[in-house]
Amino acid sequence: MPQTPARVTATPAAREAITRLRAARGGPVMFIQSGGCCAGSTPMCYPAGEFITGDTDVLLGEIDGCPFYIDQRLDAAWRQDEFILDIEAGQPEGFSLPAGPDLHFVTRSPACLAPAAPPQPFERRDG
Amino acid sequence: MKYVAPGQPGSIVTVEPRYENFIGGKWLAPVQGKYRTDLSPATAGPITEVAQSTPEDVELALDAAHAAKDGWAEKSAAERAAVLNSIADAVEANKEMLAVAESWENGKPVRETLNADIPLVVDHFRYFAAAARAEEGRSTEIDKDLVAYHFREPLGVIGQIIPFNFPLLMAAWKLAPALAAGNCTVLKPASPTPWSILKLAEVIEDVLPAGVINIVTGPGAEIGKALAANPRIAKIAFTGETVTGRLIMQYAAQNIIPSTVELGGKSPNIFFSDVIASDDEFLDKAVEGLVLYAFNKGEVCTCPSRALIQADIYDEFMSRALDRIKTIRQGNPLDTATQLGPQVSAQQLEKIASYVEIGRNEGAQVLTGGQRAQIGGEFSDGYFFQPTVLKGDNKMRVFQEEIFGPVLAVTTFTDEADALAIANDTLYGLGAGVWTRDGTRAYKMGRAIKAGRVWTNCYHQYPAGAAFGGYKISGIGRENHRMMLDHYSQTKNLLVSYSTKPLGLF
Numbered sequence: 336m337p338q339t340p341a342r343v344t345a346t347p348a349a350r351e352a353i354t355r356l357r358a359a360r361g362g363p364v365m366f367i368q369s370g371g372c373c374a375g376s377t378p379m380c381y382p383a384g385e386f387i388t389g390d391t392d393v394l395l396g397e398i399d400g401c402p403f404y405i406d407q408r409l410d411a412a413w414r415q416d417e418f419i420l421d422i423e424a425g426q427p428e429g430f431s432l433p434a435g436p437d438l439h440f441v442t443r444s445p446a447c448l449a450p451a452a453p454p455q456p457f458e459r460r461d462g
Numbered sequence: 463m464k465y466v467a468p469g470q471p472g473s474i475v476t477v478e479p480r481y482e483n484f485i486g487g488k489w490l491a492p493v494q495g496k497y498r499t500d501l502s503p504a505t506a507g508p509i510t511e512v513a514q515s516t517p518e519d520v521e522l523a524l525d526a527a528h529a530a531k532d533g534w535a536e537k538s539a540a541e542r543a544a545v546l547n548s549i550a551d552a553v554e555a556n557k558e559m560l561a562v563a564e565s566w567e568n569g570k571p572v573r574e575t576l577n578a579d580i581p582l583v584v585d586h587f588r589y590f591a592a593a594a595r596a597e598e599g600r601s602t603e604i605d606k607d608l609v610a611y612h613f614r615e616p617l618g619v620i621g622q623i624i625p626f627n628f629p630l631l632m633a634a635w636k637l638a639p640a641l642a643a644g645n646c647t648v649l650k651p652a653s654p655t656p657w658s659i660l661k662l663a664e665v666i667e668d669v670l671p672a673g674v675i676n677i678v679t680g681p682g683a684e685i686g687k688a689l690a691a692n693p694r695i696a697k698i699a700f701t702g703e704t705v706t707g708r709l710i711m712q713y714a715a716q717n718i719i720p721s722t723v724e725l726g727g728k729s730p731n732i733f734f735s736d737v738i739a740s741d742d743e744f745l746d747k748a749v750e751g752l753v754l755y756a757f758n759k760g761e762v763c764t765c766p767s768r769a770l771i772q773a774d775i776y777d778e779f780m781s782r783a784l785d786r787i788k789t790i791r792q793g794n795p796l797d798t799a800t801q802l803g804p805q806v807s808a809q810q811l812e813k814i815a816s817y818v819e820i821g822r823n824e825g826a827q828v829l830t831g832g833q834r835a836q837i838g839g840e841f842s843d844g845y846f847f848q849p850t851v852l853k854g855d856n857k858m859r860v861f862q863e864e865i866f867g868p869v870l871a872v873t874t875f876t877d878e879a880d881a882l883a884i885a886n887d888t889l890y891g892l893g894a895g896v897w898t899r900d901g902t903r904a905y906k907m908g909r910a911i912k913a914g915r916v917w918t919n920c921y922h923q924y925p926a927g928a929a930f931g932g933y934k935i936s937g938i939g940r941e942n943h944r945m946m947l948d949h950y951s952q953t954k955n956l957l958v959s960y961s962t963k964p965l966g967l968f
Contacts, residue, residue, distance in 0.1 A: 429706035430686040
């Protein structure tokens with residue numbers, strides 16, 4: 336388990352999907368947050384160990400024994416403290432395992448779940 | 463004019479109820495007999511069924527490619543070029559049909575497929591036909607009796623995985639150089655857009671030696687690894703997103719084969735004050751240059767998704783740009799008047815909407831658009847999103863993450879140094895745009911921006927002959943240029959002695 340408090344949590348639907356995947360595959364899976372382009376910005380789900388992580392990957396936490404990573408450069412650019420793993424209708428992207436028949440994993444930010452959240456302060460560049 | 467949707471009476475595109483894999487010059491049913499429905503994003507309705515392949519099908523495709531590879535490699539450059547030219551001719555003869563099929567499956571407006579995608583496919587095959595003919599080895603006289611001959615030899619069988627945003631053009635970018643260099647390929651189209659490439663195969667199957675191009679459709683989780691990690695490929699070429707790119711490079715490392723990967727981008731498009739120095743054709747071009755973020759619905763790795771506008775002209779320039787954006791005609795992609803079609807899938811639409819929400823929550827100001835577009839009629843279920851502009855700061859997530867939709871993030875800069883700092887403050891380095899009437903500034907900016915392609919006083923042009931590829935995490939390798947022949951071949955050196963004298967060591 337990670338030493339620091341987990342930055343990733345999962346909705347009940349995502350947990351159920353992981354349980355089904357574990358049962359079907361006979362082992363855990365892993366998640367890597369993707370960073371853009373055609374299949375981007377969704378978490379990729381692979382059999383555990385399929386994606387070789389390195390020192391530049393940040394472990395955000397584990398969900399039922401399944402680790403969730405993000406590239407530290409993406410992590411720095413995104414500045415998102417918490418990730419919420421969920422599922423949605425539709426096929427997964429890239430080589431990602433589906434979350435079920437015609438289902439794929441997604442990550443949400445708490446800001447998206449609570450649109451009333453106050454905006455983050457930024458140094459404005461406006462002229 | 464409006465084209466009739468494929469499969470409807472009177473359409474120029476015929477649609478079979480289902481499509482099999484194209485392997486060894488034949489149409490082969492997937493071994494496990496599974497198919498899935500292929501949708502049009504304009505209506506969310508079905509077009510046809512395509513093979514839901516499994517690793518066994520990839521093996522069949524590799525069998526066919528390996529059976530063909532020696533014969534294809536032994537063909538003369540002239541013979542290979544003739545085949546590439548025949549492919550180009552066949553595509554050209556079926557330009558309208560392929561343009562309509564591509565538009566209907568991907569959602570991109572047919573005015574784009576008619577005027578950009580398909581003509582570029584044709585030209586790409588012709589360019590590589592010419593490049594193959596012009597290719598030369600080198601010889602070096604090491605000393606008067608010792609000569610090093612260098613030959614370019616094909617790699618063998620290539621695995622190629624392409625994205626959904628330019629299905630036919632990305633196929634051409636991958637196939638043409640691979641074939642020109644004497645290789646056979648197994649191509650996996652993107653899951654949302656397998657069909658137009660199968661229509662392409664129908665068009666070229668008669669001019670193509672069996673097994674030189676093999677196409678296997680199916681989900682990445684099922685067949686992606688089966689192809690990319692397969693010990694029977696000699697190279698893997700991929701266009702897509704970064705995590706899959708890393709995974710593919712890991713597989714290539716495990717097999718000790720080369721890989722080229724073209725990944726994401728978050729390209730800056732920089733407008734200096736002098737663009738409005740005169741109210742002329744160039745200013746009109748610059749305004750269009752900003753609005754090109756909506757080209758192909760923003761589903762472009764090089765989408766100019768960050769507009770950086772010099773602060774003193776922001777109000778006037780942005781006002782002109784917003785006026786132009788408000789005239790964008792959105793709707794039926796098969797109407798030649800349509801400028802903005804639907805996003806490729808419901809997933810993309812969801813993602814774009816969530817990014818706009820993220821932007822709002824970060825404090826970005828929505829200057830126009832911002833939500834799903836309601837087209838109505840037969841397109842009411844289509845995946846349309848309004849052309850959107852968010853004003854904010856480059857540190858915001860909507861400036862840092864690739865949204866892959868018609869969403870522009872705009873900010874201002876004070877001077878050249880500021881523009882450069884903002885432009886390079888990104889993980890990516892695929893494309894960039896610089897707009898100015900000052901040639902010296904354009905040159906200096908272009909050289910200083912960390913990106914593989916800097917469009918200068920233009921954007922979104924992709925002519926064969928201009929190398930395309932990424933800096934930073936946007937990828938490794940180049941496409942669209944004869945240097946691709948190096949990416950698809952290996953060097954054979956014959957070191958020949960013309961001396962009869964022993965070395966004298968033993």
